[in-house]
Amino acid sequence: MESLVLLLVALICAIQAVRSAQLLIAALWLAGVSACIALFLYALGAHAIAVIELSVGAGLVTILMVFAITMVGEDSEPHQPVVPRWMAIALPAAVLILAAGLLLNAGISSSADAAPDESLSAVLWQLRGADVAAQLALIFAGVLGLLALLADDREEPGASSLWVEAESDEPSAQFRVAEKSEVDLEEVGSPQ
Amino acid sequence: MFNWVVLSIAFPLAGVLLNLALSRRLREPWPGVLATIMVAGAGIAAALTAGALAAEPEGSVITLGSWIAVGDLHVTWALRVDLLSTLMMLVVTLVGLLIHVYSIGYMRGDARFTRFFIYLNLFVAAMLLLVTADNLVVMFVGWESVGLCSYLLIGFWFDKTKGEGWRNSTAARKAFIVNRVGDLGLLLALFMIFWTFKTLAIEEVLEQAAHTLELGAPIATAMALLLLLGVSGKSAQLPLFLWLPDAMAGPTPASALIHAATMVTAGVYLIIRMQALFVLAPAAQMTAAAVGAVTALFGASAALAQTDIKRVLAFSTISQLGFMVTAAGIGSTSAGLFHLMTHACFKSLLFLAAGSVIHALKHHGRQADFDAQDMRFMGGLWRRMPWTFITYWAGALALIGLPPFSGFFSKDEILASAYEYHPAIFILLFAAAFLTALYVARQGLLIFAGRPRSKAAVAAAESERVMIWPLLILALFSAVGGALNLPGNGLLAHWWEESGLPVHEAGFNPTVAALAAAVALAGVGLAWALYGRGKADVSHADPLEKHLGRLFPGIQQGWGLDALSVKAVVYPFNRLGVALSRFDLNGIGGADRGLAHVVGLSAQRLSKIQTGYLNWNIAIMIVGIATVLLLVALWRTG
Amino acid sequence: MIWGLVAAFALLAVGLYGLLALRNLIKLTIALQLMMKGGLIAVVLAGDAVGQRGLGESLGVTLIIADTVAAVIGLALAVLVRRRLGSLDIEVVSKLRG
Known part of the structure; x- marks a missing residue:
């Protein structure tokens, strides 16, 4: 029962996170979602992962969010969404209905007592050693990406980015070649 | 020591490579000298081969290595030394050598001097390979190579102005394409021979044919007829003679060497070489004789009315080749070869003399509407070019067939054989012999007799010595070449018997010989009556035309x-080609363009979706997810 | 149990809605996070459903790490875009071509 309540609260928090205009508030609602999910997982019996989710998802990510938001500053959301609103609601709704319908149709139920349970650490270290390696690689890649993104800017503040350069440039040579070849094709194609 | 034959082919090939390598270093006339030395080397090697053959008349086969070995098919680089191939080698190298010398003078100042000699050397090498090959495939290599050289030399002056270059290259292409028809026949014959005998080595083919096939076997007839098609392409017989008159577009020495003396006789050589097949196919023999005789008459009659000095000789060559094909076809091979050899001498001599005249007129002619090859612009040259005059007439008398010139003996052997074979063939050849005398005398008189009919002819002077000496030597051979096979104790016939080649000799027929000589004299007399006083002019109609x-x-x-x-x-x-090209352009090309248009258009339309907005990308992605889920749901339920 | 999975899909849907409707890069990152949370619940519950909770949880750990790395990269990107282009609106970013 309390699990259901927790899930409901998580959902409400999620909707609020999406709806809220202010970034900081949205970040806090996200932290709420994380916390609710962590509690739900704890209630389910998955203690280890609940703790990790609480510390990393609700803790670390939120701190990063707040940090980033203070760096960037609040930005008023433009009102016109790119995708029509009805589509933005209808598409996820369709996915939700289809997936949930399939699920209910399949009728999955808990079978916790079907097999001897193994602890997370046992599975993680013995069965899924490769996962650990992949996770390490992932973290490493994340750190590298972060460094690359942020360091680049600090070292060369004067040299404007490639993007701006590309924008200010004339249509690139490649483009011109493409146009020319189009003309050639037409010439060749036309019967003499 | 038959290995000389290898050296004989290697010499001109080396000449090609050397001239190619040194083309930037050597200045005129040294490429020509180098090429001449190489052909002289080939000639000496051929003479040494002949010397070795005198000791061992049956000859031998020299195997250089394997070329193709697939299943039953074994093609070896094998060269055959026997009387036939050695005589051919001697003719090719001797005439080739003299023409090389002559070309040094004739091609003086030409922009592509070196290239000309490279082609000539290549031709000599290819021709030697053709006549010595012991395997039909190797022979085919030579056969095609000489065709290539012919093509290259006909179109040698492809860049002349006023459309002349275009005419030259068209003539070259015509020669090449018409020859393809004949070569198709030859190729089919080769396939059929391999299919029947499982070998392409000439010796084995002939042996097997003699032992396994009956007289008149359809397969033998088919092979012989297909070979005959190849012959009629290369040797310019009806109906494939078309290319030879146009082939005169090439430089005159090339015409002399390739289109008179050697390459065009390759067909005759082929018939002689494959004689054992023809002997088994009387129908094919009859066809060959008929084709040859009709061609002889046709060529002689066409030569009668030409005004171009070289076209007369071209039709004359067609006609004389007809004589040879007839002789080889009816089995009197030694007569055919004899005429081939004498003809090589006197016809190349005639060509070279004509070249000397053209050369002289070209260098002195500045007249408008002047054609250095048109005999109507000549006349009275006997006083200005005495050596050319004398040598020309030596060749002309040989061609006419007056004793004691070489052509008399060789042609009369053919006439005697034809007389024994079939009266119709004999009558055709006899008429051709009369016309031959008429057109040759006409040409000789038009060029040399009377008074000059153009400023160029007035100004013409004798050619330089390097061109005159080959003329003299060839004139000597034309005059006394008949000694090779005098009636009675024929040296050639004797060798022929010794070497074990198939013999079918008619011998010398005094009646036929006397008749032929009389007819030749009549032809000359008629020509004198018509042209003797130098009446042919551009402004006048040809005297013959009146009659x-x-x-x-x-x-x-x-x-x-x-x-x-x-x-x-x-x-x-051409119509078919145009229609097909239209189909290609509009049918296939249209489909292509349509497809390209559809792709381009759809890409243009689709590119509008690619807005670059993240939201839209995700929306499309979600549509995809929803579609997959829907499909899963449908699959589950349905 | 089944409601847990439905809730996971609901979170996924909310995240999707966010991705479709929002234009701020940081908010897009938040929407992405929501979807990942849905995935996390689903993975753990799936492990529970087949009786291999340890396996589900280990996958969950992987998911949390991937999730965090994605958040970090997304935020870093947002900071960078803001610094260079002066806006967090993806329309500004979308207009870049070349």
């Missing part, structure tokens, strides 16, 4: 066969 009337333009156009071939073959073929 022949409307027939004259007809024979001038080669009985209209050329035009007929254009109408019957070339024009429909």
Whole structure:
């Protein structure tokens, strides 16, 4: 029962996170979602992962969010969404209905007592050693990406980015070649 | 020591490579000298081979290595030394050597001097390979190589101005394409031979044919007829002679060497070489004789009305080749080869003399509407070019067939054989012999007799020595070449018997010989009556035209066969080509363009979706997810 | 149990809605996070459903790490875009071509 309540609260928090205009508030609602999910997982019996989710998802990510938001500053959301609103609601709704319908149709139920349970650490270290390696690689890649993104800017503040350069440039040579070849094709194609 | 034969081919090949390598270093006339030395080397090697053959008359086969070995097919680089190949080698190298010397003078100042000699050397090498090959495939290599050289040399002056270059290259292409028809026949014959005998080595083929096939076997007839098709392409017989008159577009020494003395006789050589097959196929023999005889008469009549000095000789060559094909076809091979050899001497001599005249006129002619090859602009040259005059007439008398010149003996052997074989063939050849005397005398008189009919002819002077000496030597051979096979104790016939080649000799027939000589004299007399006083002028009609009337333009156009071939073959073929190209352009090309258009258009339309907005990308992605889920749901339920 | 999975899909849907409707890069990152949370619940519950909770949880750990790395990269990107282009609106970013 309390699990259901927790899930409901998580959902409400999620909707609020999406709806809220202010970034900081949205970040806090996200932290709420994380916390609710962590509690739900704890209630389910998955203690280890609940703790990790609480510390990393609700803790670390939120701190990063707040940090980033203070760096960037609040930005008023433009009102016109790119995708029509009805589509933005209808598409996820369709996915939700289809997936949930399939699920209910399949009728999955808990079978916790079907097999001897193994602890997370046992599975993680013995069965899924490769996962650990992949996770390490992932973290490493994340750190590298972060460094690359942020360091680049600090070292060369004067040299404007490639993007701006590309924008200010004339249509690139490649483009011109493409146009020319189009003309050639037409010439060749036309019967003499 | 038959290995000399390898050296004989290697020499001109080395000449090609050396001239290619040194083309930037050597200045005129040294490339020509180098090429000449190489051909001289080949000639010496051929002579040494002949010396070795005198000791061992049956000859031998020299195997250099394997070329193709697939299943039953074994093609080896093997060279055959016997009387036939050695005599051919001697003719090719001797005439080739003299023409090389002559070319040094004739091609003086030409922009592509070196290239000309490279082609000539390549031709000599290819021709030697053709006549010595012991395997039909190797022979085919030589056969095609000489065709290539012919093509290259006909179109040698492809860059002349005023459309002349275009005419030259067209003539070259014509020669190449017409020869393809004949080569198709030869190739099919080779396939059939391999299919039947499982070998392509000439010796084995002939042996097996003699032992396994009956007289008149259909397969033998088919092979011989297909070979004959190849012969009629290479040796310019009816109906494939069309290319040879146009082939005169090439430099005159090349015409002399390739289109008179050697390459065009390759067909005759082939018939002689494959004689054992022809002997088994009387129908094919009859066809060969008929084709040869009709061609002989046709060529002689067409030569009668030509005004171009070289075209006369071209039709004359066609006619003389007809004699040889007839002789080889009816089995009197030694007579055919004898005539081949004498003809190589006197016809190349005639060509070279004509070249000397053209050369002289070209260098002195500045007249408008002047054609250095048109005999109507000549006349009275005997006083200005005495050596050319004398040597020309030596060759002309040999061609006419007056004793004691070489042509008399060789032609009369053929006539005697034809007389024994079939009266119709004999009559055709006899008529051709009469016309031969008439057209040769006409040409000789038009060029040399009377008074000059153009400023160039007035100004003409004798050619330089390097061109005159080969003329003299060839004139000598033309005059006394008959000694090779005098009636009674024929040296050639004797060798022939010794070497074990198939013999079918008619011998010397005094009646036929006397008749032929009389007819030749009559032809010369008629020519003198018509042209003796130098009446032929550009402004006057040809004297012959008055007597022949409307027939004259007809024979001038080669009985209209050329035009007929254009109408019957070339024009429909072009129409087909145009139709197919239209289909290609509009049908296939249209489909291609349509496809490209559809792709381009759809890409243009689709690119509008690619807005670059993240939200839209995700929206499309979600549509995809929803579709997959929907499909899963449908699959589950349905 | 089944409601847990439905809730996971609901979170996924909310995240999707966010991705479709929002234009701020940081908010897009938040929407992405929501979807990942849905995935996390689903993975753990799936492990529970087949009786291999340890396996589900280990996958969950992987998911949390991937999730965090994605958040970090997304935020870093947002900071960078803001610094260079002066806006967090993806329309500004979308207009870049070349």
